[in-house]
Amino acid sequence: MNPFATHFESLEEFADRVSELLQCPITIEDANHRLIAYSGHEHYTDPARTATIIHRRVPERVINSLWREGVIPKLLQSEEPVRVAEISEVGLGNRIAISIWKNKEVLGFIWAIEMNEPWTEQQFHLLKQAAKAAKNLLLQLQIRKHKKEERIQEFFWKLLTGHVSSPHDIVEQCHQLNVHVYPFFSVGIFQFQQQIQTQVERQIDYLLKTTQQLAIPLYTIDHQRLIVLVAPSSNVYGESHIERFFRSFMTQMKERFRVDIMMGAFGNVYECYTKIAKSYEEAQTVLKMKRAFPHQLANIQSYQHLGMYQFFDLLFEQKRHGDFHNVALEKLKQYDAQHHTNLVETIETYLDCDSNVNETAKTLNIHPNTLAYRLKRISEIGNIDLSNMSEKVKLYIDMKLDKYRTT
Amino acid sequence: MNPFATHFESLEEFADRVSELLQCPITIEDANHRLIAYSGHEHYTDPARTATIIHRRVPERVINSLWREGVIPKLLQSEEPVRVAEISEVGLGNRIAISIWKNKEVLGFIWAIEMNEPWTEQQFHLLKQAAKAAKNLLLQLQIRKHKKEERIQEFFWKLLTGHVSSPHDIVEQCHQLNVHVYPFFSVGIFQFQQQIQTQVERQIDYLLKTTQQLAIPLYTIDHQRLIVLVAPSSNVYGESHIERFFRSFMTQMKERFRVDIMMGAFGNVYECYTKIAKSYEEAQTVLKMKRAFPHQLANIQSYQHLGMYQFFDLLFEQKRHGDFHNVALEKLKQYDAQHHTNLVETIETYLDCDSNVNETAKTLNIHPNTLAYRLKRISEIGNIDLSNMSEKVKLYIDMKLDKYRTT
DNA sequence: CAAGCTTTTGTGGATTTCCACAAAAGCTAT
DNA sequence: ATAGCTTTTGTGGAAATCCACAAAAGCTTG
Numbered sequence: 065m066n067p068f069a070t071h072f073e074s075l076e077e078f079a080d081r082v083s084e085l086l087q088c089p090i091t092i093e094d095a096n097h098r099l100i101a102y103s104g105h106e107h108y109t110d111p112a113r114t115a116t117i118i119h120r121r122v123p124e125r126v127i128n129s130l131w132r133e134g135v136i137p138k139l140l141q142s143e144e145p146v147r148v149a150e151i152s153e154v155g156l157g158n159r160i161a162i163s164i165w166k167n168k169e170v171l172g173f174i175w176a177i178e179m180n181e182p183w184t185e186q187q188f189h190l191l192k193q194a195a196k197a198a199k200n201l202l203l204q205l206q207i208r209k210h211k212k213e214e215r216i217q218e219f220f221w222k223l224l225t226g227h228v229s230s231p232h233d234i235v236e237q238c239h240q241l242n243v244h245v246y247p248f249f250s251v252g253i254f255q256f257q258q259q260i261q262t263q264v265e266r267q268i269d270y271l272l273k274t275t276q277q278l279a280i281p282l283y284t285i286d287h288q289r290l291i292v293l294v295a296p297s298s299n300v301y302g303e304s305h306i307e308r309f310f311r312s313f314m315t316q317m318k319e320r321f322r323v324d325i326m327m328g329a330f331g332n333v334y335e336c337y338t339k340i341a342k343s344y345e346e347a348q349t350v351l352k353m354k355r356a357f358p359h360q361l362a363n364i365q366s367y368q369h370l371g372m373y374q375f376f377d378l379l380f381e382q383k384r385h386g387d388f389h390n391v392a393l394e395k396l397k398q399y400d401a402q403h404h405t406n407l408v409e410t411i412e413t414y415l416d417c418d419s420n421v422n423e424t425a426k427t428l429n430i431h432p433n434t435l436a437y438r439l440k441r442i443s444e445i446g447n448i449d450l451s452n453m454s455e456k457v458k459l460y461i462d463m464k465l466d467k468y469r470t471t
Numbered sequence: 472m473n474p475f476a477t478h479f480e481s482l483e484e485f486a487d488r489v490s491e492l493l494q495c496p497i498t499i500e501d502a503n504h505r506l507i508a509y510s511g512h513e514h515y516t517d518p519a520r521t522a523t524i525i526h527r528r529v530p531e532r533v534i535n536s537l538w539r540e541g542v543i544p545k546l547l548q549s550e551e552p553v554r555v556a557e558i559s560e561v562g563l564g565n566r567i568a569i570s571i572w573k574n575k576e577v578l579g580f581i582w583a584i585e586m587n588e589p590w591t592e593q594q595f596h597l598l599k600q601a602a603k604a605a606k607n608l609l610l611q612l613q614i615r616k617h618k619k620e621e622r623i624q625e626f627f628w629k630l631l632t633g634h635v636s637s638p639h640d641i642v643e644q645c646h647q648l649n650v651h652v653y654p655f656f657s658v659g660i661f662q663f664q665q666q667i668q669t670q671v672e673r674q675i676d677y678l679l680k681t682t683q684q685l686a687i688p689l690y691t692i693d694h695q696r697l698i699v700l701v702a703p704s705s706n707v708y709g710e711s712h713i714e715r716f717f718r719s720f721m722t723q724m725k726e727r728f729r730v731d732i733m734m735g736a737f738g739n740v741y742e743c744y745t746k747i748a749k750s751y752e753e754a755q756t757v758l759k760m761k762r763a764f765p766h767q768l769a770n771i772q773s774y775q776h777l778g779m780y781q782f783f784d785l786l787f788e789q790k791r792h793g794d795f796h797n798v799a800l801e802k803l804k805q806y807d808a809q810h811h812t813n814l815v816e817t818i819e820t821y822l823d824c825d826s827n828v829n830e831t832a833k834t835l836n837i838h839p840n841t842l843a844y845r846l847k848r849i850s851e852i853g854n855i856d857l858s859n860m861s862e863k864v865k866l867y868i869d870m871k872l873d874k875y876r877t878t
Numbered sequence: 879c880a881a882g883c884t885t886t887t888g889t890g891g892a893t894t895t896c897c898a899c900a901a902a903a904g905c906t907a908t
Numbered sequence: 909a910t911a912g913c914t915t916t917t918g919t920g921g922a923a924a925t926c927c928a929c930a931a932a933a934g935c936t937t938g
Binding site: 641697812837838839841844845848 | 883884886887888
């Protein structure tokens, strides 16, 4: 006979029942480690569980430890209970965990704290029965959520495309949809190697829901791209917070799920939600420029650090009208062609290296004096004053615009 | 009785007549030292005269000497003959010169070579009579010229404003108007201190017509501006030729006529005459930028050397839409305001000085180590990588755009 | 006013840059 | 092939830069 074959009013009631039967504290989480229910009996509770209950989610460091220890991969692979040894650094006592399945998808987890004695076969069997019973309860939750999700998605796309009304209305709608409004935000994009499949969607959802580095009130998936609204807790070090989150998201996708993300990018941080479309545009610009200048912008993620490449679409448009043709550059190109020299490459590398002689010489594999000689020739042939910032800027931009054209 | 009170078929006939009476070679020039007529009798002729006749104009170095010796100023002041001592460097022998007047305007000059003996009173008297007689002959030339001038002016304005047809038609029209077509050209503008008066117009005409550094097929005057079409002889060192001409024109206007020119500027050198409007626009851009950045661009005249300022109108337009706001710069400004520091000024000067520490420190009157410290703070506070060209460019442009806004 | 912070200036030494000069290597055209 | 050019590499010394460390001066705050 199944002890869970009755009707439960709520998941809490269910958790309490499991706790009674197993004689230990029980915590039920969804697939993203958000707290769904927990037993209320007076038992010993480790610090990790306390923190989980207080914040209504498992602390990120605990999740990270569980990944590192291989616990979560195991849970995601089998329906069997997993024994977890104490991880004292994160306040986690001895645990038994089991995943809740529906078809081939994990809906959530049940965690039990292993009290003094080791579990009996009987207890393990009970836990497995509990996991089966939890499935139906969780499914009901899921359905309710999915409906809301769809409305939120639509709302987010409206924000991204600028089809929005007043800031006040936006906040109003957020409240209706139960989307938290943060004081600062930025729009980010992750470009994946391939079209994002359903399984990867779940993995993305998992990572985004479990991260606590910053809030992600909204996100959506579009072909090969994941678009997120990120909200750093403060804007003082906002940029670097986002940077760090982006890097860790990408490494985690790779390490945990073997999913490659080509690149990530995000726009400026704004306060008013009407600027979401703008931040989105900026993020798209970053991606575009990273594609055109993969080497230069390999380590750049933010629009803020795009530097002069921010201007490029605009300048390029103008250049196509035939403006800005650079006589100096043309002369250098001509000279290169006629004399089989590398003056253009030289000056470009030199400027890439921030006018650093040694670095440039190393990059080009030439003697520093050779570089000096070439620079002298460049300034003669192109009639350029290489100690004039404005001229250098012009030349640099024109060279990069040239490259941009060929992509 | 006046020996010139007869009708002369041509100016040549007149010159021969004068030559006969004075027993010496005679040359008649217009007010711009262009050859109008010369006597053909076999007399001794100095190299300066030979060159004048061959090139149909007085060589520029001869003109310059005559100015330097004070000969021409004297001629422009009085109707009396002026004795000119030999200037052997330019091949000029002993001469007697007199100016030809109409009301208060000089129409031209008569030059006589003083042969072996010094002139008698009688000869001077004859020369004065000749100058009076020449007046009417020159006037007829003038009238014919004026009419043509007007049609040329109209044509030039059409070219400048882009109201032109095909390149072929332009060349056609040039031929009709007797305007020489050169393979390369650029449009230049001189900005005068004040509205250009008739007298100054003549002085401009004089300098433009006498210069031989480069050809000036067309020019026009508009309020405080003189607009010239300049044609360097070759485009190899075209830019520098034009530069030199601009400088010398401005110094000569000042030294010879006490007329101040605020600044000069010229556009790119093109080959096709349909690009005149473009070159003109570029020259206007240079003037505009020189007004906005008088210090930085004090020594810049050409569009080519405007460097990054070429972009500024375009970028500024975009910036007004609220794009490109620079968080780093805002943070620095904020820090400056709160802590009474000069970080923005420091970084701007540093970039102005092409990242040269010593020069910057001297300019700012601070210790080099102070500068180093400030730069460190700047990169911390603004989250800027000062060894990244692209970021430097962005910051530099944003700072200059800020300045541009306030002008 | 004392403590703690930021900012300025100083010192010294390793490293880099700049410059002049020269040798060697490579290319081109007669 | 040779002469004349450009280009590369080398040497050495003066000047500038970079860096670490420290003292002093200036500001802010309790």
